[in-house]
Amino acid sequence: MAFESKIRTIEWVGNVSRMVDQTKVPYEYVTVDIKTGDEMYDAIKTMIVRGAPAIGVSAAHGVVLYAQELAKQNLSRDEFISKLIEKSEYLKTSRPTAVNLMWGVNKQIELIKNSQSDISGIIEELKQNGIKMENDDISINKRIGDNGAEVVPKGATILTHCNAGALATVGYGTALGVVRSAYAKDNTIQVFSDETRPRQQGSRITTFELKMDGIPVTMITDGMCSYFMKKGMIDMVVVGADRIAANGDTANKIGTYTVAIAAKYHNIPFYIAAPLSTIDTSIKSGDEIPIEERSHDEVTTINGKLVCAEGVNVINPGFDVTPHELISGIITEVGILRPDYNKSIADAFKTSAMC
Numbered sequence: 328m329a330f331e332s333k334i335r336t337i338e339w340v341g342n343v344s345r346m347v348d349q350t351k352v353p354y355e356y357v358t359v360d361i362k363t364g365d366e367m368y369d370a371i372k373t374m375i376v377r378g379a380p381a382i383g384v385s386a387a388h389g390v391v392l393y394a395q396e397l398a399k400q401n402l403s404r405d406e407f408i409s410k411l412i413e414k415s416e417y418l419k420t421s422r423p424t425a426v427n428l429m430w431g432v433n434k435q436i437e438l439i440k441n442s443q444s445d446i447s448g449i450i451e452e453l454k455q456n457g458i459k460m461e462n463d464d465i466s467i468n469k470r471i472g473d474n475g476a477e478v479v480p481k482g483a484t485i486l487t488h489c490n491a492g493a494l495a496t497v498g499y500g501t502a503l504g505v506v507r508s509a510y511a512k513d514n515t516i517q518v519f520s521d522e523t524r525p526r527q528q529g530s531r532i533t534t535f536e537l538k539m540d541g542i543p544v545t546m547i548t549d550g551m552c553s554y555f556m557k558k559g560m561i562d563m564v565v566v567g568a569d570r571i572a573a574n575g576d577t578a579n580k581i582g583t584y585t586v587a588i589a590a591k592y593h594n595i596p597f598y599i600a601a602p603l604s605t606i607d608t609s610i611k612s613g614d615e616i617p618i619e620e621r622s623h624d625e626v627t628t629i630n631g632k633l634v635c636a637e638g639v640n641v642i643n644p645g646f647d648v649t650p651h652e653l654i655s656g657i658i659t660e661v662g663i664l665r666p667d668y669n670k671s672i673a674d675a676f677k678t679s680a681m682c
């Protein structure tokens with residue numbers, strides 16, 4: 328029996344991209360209509376939309392928004408295409424780490440380059456492609472969830488870090504997709520959610536969406552995971568990913584690496600759940616993944632209030648890279664990939680090309 332989530336994060340409606348404003352969660356659960364390409368750039372940058380797959384689909388919508396605006400400028404077809412590609416490339420610079428952003432835009436650029444249609448035809452094709460990406464995202468997440476549920480022990484407590492849930496995707500989630508599919512089979516499982524400083528995607532978003540879907544969740548702060556692992560209270564870890572290199576090294580929210588080390592020490596399986604669109608086979612290892620450096624205010628303040636000595640030195644990388652040796656498996660839509668990841672990742676792309 329499949330689990331039905333109440334959450335739909337992004338949807339193309341008429342001529343706009345409608346998305347849940349995640350900067351407001353958990354205080355408010357409201358949608359915002361993104362009407363222009365530049366608004367989409369800002370929505371990604373300011374994290375109104377966040378989470379790798381959600382960013383990927385939003386960026387694809389962003390290309391449609393730019394196309395709609397350029398169509399009003401009386402350009403020739405060639406001028407329209409060249410300006411649209413320029414704007415699309417700009418969208419890719421809104422955040423650096425999640426490769427789904429580049430993936431979503433590249434899918435649209437490929438369509439633009441191959442289309443034989445006139446300007447209005449291209450816009451319609453881009454729109455349909457964006458809507459297809461939305462639907463594909465949900466069905467891929469359900470496959471990830473079902474594949475992952477196979478390795479969730481009965482009655483398990485699953486630790487997750489950050490939010491790789493319905494709100495980080497179009498719906499259902501990757502890591503929380505595994506939770507949803509496992510819960511549909513066994514409603515005695517539960518989740519431990521790390522707070523995930525500095526932006527608190529765990530406490531603000533993961534606890535919110537699991538509560539909304541009625542799945543038991545306990546929030547802990549980031550430093551607590553090894554304490555609970557030692558006590559035998561965590562059976563497995565499942566997290567999402569922003570970019571996975573060809574050798575399986577995985578960038579995810581800062582703090583993930585620490586959780587992986589603790590899991591290894593306590594002999595607890597540590598899984599990544601991600602679609603193939605998060606795997607960047609153009610890079611050999613995690614050393615090549617660009618890590619976003621974010622505003623220092625995220626560390627020095629909570630809800631706008633200073634929480635440290637004024638003027639203190641701060642460093643705020645948004646992500647870290649978990650080395651492939653610490654990863655028990657990468658749960659994808661085509662199955663669970665195991666070490667040697669160079670081989671299993673290459674095989675997964677072959678399998679998916681045949682489907």
Ligand code: MRU
Pocket residue numbers: 377378379380425488489490491492495496500501502528566567568569579580645
């Ligand atoms: O900075 P964020 O909130 O965009 O970071 C999100 C994460 O790190 C997620 O774990 C990752 O994108 C996977 S989402 C399915």
